[in-house]
Amino acid sequence: MLEAAQRLAGEYGVGGQNTQSSPRPAVTVADARRAVEAFKTARWGKWCDALHGADAAVRAVAKPDTAWENPTFVLALRARDEAEIELDIMEHMSTREWVDLFRREVRD
Numbered sequence: 001m002l003e004a005a006q007r008l009a010g011e012y013g014v015g016g017q018n019t020q021s022s023p024r025p026a027v028t029v030a031d032a033r034r035a036v037e038a039f040k041t042a043r044w045g046k047w048c049d050a051l052h053g054a055d056a057a058v059r060a061v062a063k064p065d066t067a068w069e070n071p072t073f074v075l076a077l078r079a080r081d082e083a084e085i086e087l088d089i090m091e092h093m094s095t096r097e098w099v100d101l102f103r104r105e106v107r108d
Contacts (some may be wrong), residue, residue: 035102036098036102039101039102039105040098040102044087047086047087047090050082051083053079054080054083057072057073057075057079058076058080061073
């Protein structure tokens with residue numbers, strides 16, 4: 001666990017500067033936890049913003065009777081559903097799943 005925390009913190013530059021002339025500083029579990037929490041907060045915020053934007057687009061449809069004929073309305077509904085699904089998934093993720101997602105996102 002400590003090795004994974006050190007690797008995560010090193011990939012995100014948490015815990016000090018990494019230079020060629022000096023060895024890597026020790027990374028604490030708290031550093032890794034903060035990095036994963038920051039990632040979680042940013043990802044949650046991104047999907048909340050997407051949900052609010054899609055809701056605004058749905059509400060902006062001038063004529064509810066013909067909304068389904070409006071491609072913007074349909075796309076906004078799709079975007080809203082996608083955001084709701086992502087938020088629901090994130091709400092039920094375990095700490096291990098968050099760490100795994102964090103590691104995958106860092107590498108890409």
